[in-house]
Amino acid sequence: MSNLPTELKYAKSHEWIRQEEGDVYVVGITDHAQESLGDVVFVEPSEEGADVEAGDAASVVESVKAASDIYAPVSGEIVAFNENLEDSPEAINDEPYDGGWIFKIRIADASELEALLDADGYQAMLDAEE
Template identity: 60%
Template sequence: MSELRKELKYLPSHEWARVEEDGTVTIGITDHAQEALGDVVYVETPEVGSAVNVGEEAGVVESVKAASDIFSPVSGEVIAVNEQLEDAPETVNESPYDDGWFFKVRPTDLSELDDALDVDGYQALLEDEE
């Protein structure tokens, strides 16, 4: 069973978003996604200072099995990327919600996350996929 966290918002495409105390949003892929991908060997993140748009591709994660696009759950400016993933992409497998985050955004409209799934909605989605 994949680990889920109540404080996160989830996308049907298996990204998670965490609203931080300063109003920024940290984004990564779910435990379920990293399990399905297998060993992550490469992560491409957007550039700091670039703009991302809700629902649009913002990066790529590659594993020994497949490559998958990473979609942004909010629009805004990328203010940080997880540089640790450049040398240690396996961190996504080891710690998808903590050390394995992908990028952080200063959102232009935080209400875009209202369309994302809560933990119960994401759990139901996973059960439907089985």
């Protein structure tokens, strides 16, 4: 059973999003996602200042197995990338909800959050996939 903090919102594409301050939100991938990717060995930096639409690829995570796009769960401007991942990509495996965050986004329209899943909804989706 993977770890799913209840205070987060989740995208069907396995990202989580958490409000940091005001309209700035932090994005990472779920415990379930890091578990299925396997050991992460490289994370392609998100482009700071880029405007993205919800569903656009904002980063790429390379694991021992494969490369996976990381999508923006909401539309907005990328305002930061977790530079610690350059030297310690394994933080995504070790602390997916914490030190393994990937980028920060300034949300354009907070109502987009309503389209995301809560922890129960995300868990139900995972259960249905099995």
